[in-house]
Structure formats: structure tokens, C-alpha cells
Amino acid sequence: MSVHDFSAKTITGEEKPLSEYSGKVLLIVNTASKCGFTPQYEGLQELYDKYHENGFEVLGFPSNQFMNQEPGSDEEIQEFCKLNYGVSFPMFSKTDVRGKEAHPLFQYLIxxxxxxxxxxxxxxxxxxxxxxxxxxxxxYAPKTNPESIEKDIEKLLR
Structure with missing residues (x-):
């Protein structure tokens, strides 16, 4: 079993098999637009820009399970991320990441x-x-800044 055995709906509504990311290093993150950690989008995008050509992907999974901090539609989330943080890494549809209804990918990850x-x-x-x-x-914990993960990403890309 691996992450590649799952699929998820992209923010534009297409079902995407994660096997398409086979051979790449992935940073899978549950995100929100109205959270104290939202500025981490900037660091995630910087990592994506720096390492994407070397086989690195950031996969963003918006979730509204934490104090209603992601109330918007998929379209609103996508627009917010692009306008405010220039996000160009793959984003997925709003997803449950904990509890009985958690997406199977997140059940596997935890x-x-x-x-x-x-x-x-x-x-x-x-x-x-x-x-x-x-x-x-x-x-990595929510408070872990993306920049502090860089050494681990480099280690895996070698």
C-alpha cells in the first residue's frame, strides 16, 4: 500500500489518481484560507518553485474541519490562493482530513x-x-514552517 493507491478530486472537479505522482517527492498539506497559518502558502509555493523541476510536488487539500476556516467553494479557494499567494501547485477539492468521514488518503497518512x-x-x-x-x-506539525522542511526534501531528492 502507498499514497499512489489513492485518487482524489482536484479543485476543478476531476478525479486524479495519485499514481500520476509516482517517482516524485510529495508534500501533502491540509490547508485553509482563514487560518493563522495561511501565510504558509507562500513558503509552500517557494518550495514548489525551487524543487518542482527536480521531481517535487506540493499537494494542497483544503479542509473546513477546523473552526470553519475554509468556508468557501472550491472556486473561491482557488481564486484566493492564486490572488493572494500565487499558488500554482496542485490543489484538490475541499476534503475531510479527520474523523470517520476522512478521505481514505488521510486515513492512510495518519x-x-x-x-x-x-x-x-x-x-x-x-x-x-x-x-x-x-x-x-x-x-510535520501545523506550526512547522515550510522552509524548515527543505533539508528533508533535498535528502529525498538525492
Missing amino acids: KQAPGVVSDQVKWNFTKFLVDQDGQVFER
Whole structure:
């Protein structure tokens, strides 16, 4: 089993098999537009710009499960991300990332990399770094800035 065994709906409504990312390093992040961590979009985009040509992808999964911090439609989310942060990395449709209704991808991610306090996704901008084979390499807390993940990304891209 790996991340590549799942598919998810893109923010534009197409079902995308994650096997299309096979051979790439992935940073999977649950995001929100009205969160104290929202400025991390900027750092995520910088990582994407810097390493994309080397086989790195950021996959953004908006979620409204944390204090209604992502209330907009997929179209509104996409517009917000582009206008405010220049986001060009792949974004997916609004997704449940914890609880019984969590997307199977996130159920898999939390089994592979349980949190310190709980195995659930604790808050927006929880990040999962995934290797080229679709295996979870590391989980990062919401407060972890994208820039501080750079060394791990470089390690996996070597």
C-alpha cells in the first residue's frame, strides 16, 4: 500500500489518481484560507518553485474541519490562493482530513505517521512528506514552517 493507491478530486472537479505522482517527492498539506497559518502558502509555493523541476510536488487539500476556516467553494479557494499567494501547485477539492468521514488518503497518512498527541490531523497545515515510492517519510506539525522542511526534501531528492 502507498499514497499512489489513492485518487482524489482536484479543485476543478476531476478525479486524479495519485499514481500520476509516482517517482516524485510529495508534500501533502491540509490547508485553509482563514487560518493563522495561511501565510504558509507562500513558503509552500517557494518550495514548489525551487524543487518542482527536480521531481517535487506540493499537494494542497483544503479542509473546513477546523473552526470553519475554509468556508468557501472550491472556486473561491482557488481564486484566493492564486490572488493572494500565487499558488500554482496542485490543489484538490475541499476534503475531510479527520474523523470517520476522512478521505481514505488521510486515513492512510495518519496510520503511517501518527501524531504525537493523537493520530488524527490536529489542525490546518499539517504536512506529510512522502518519498518517490509513495511511503510517508515524515509528518510535520501545523506550526512547522515550510522552509524548515527543505533539508528533508533535498535528502529525498538525492
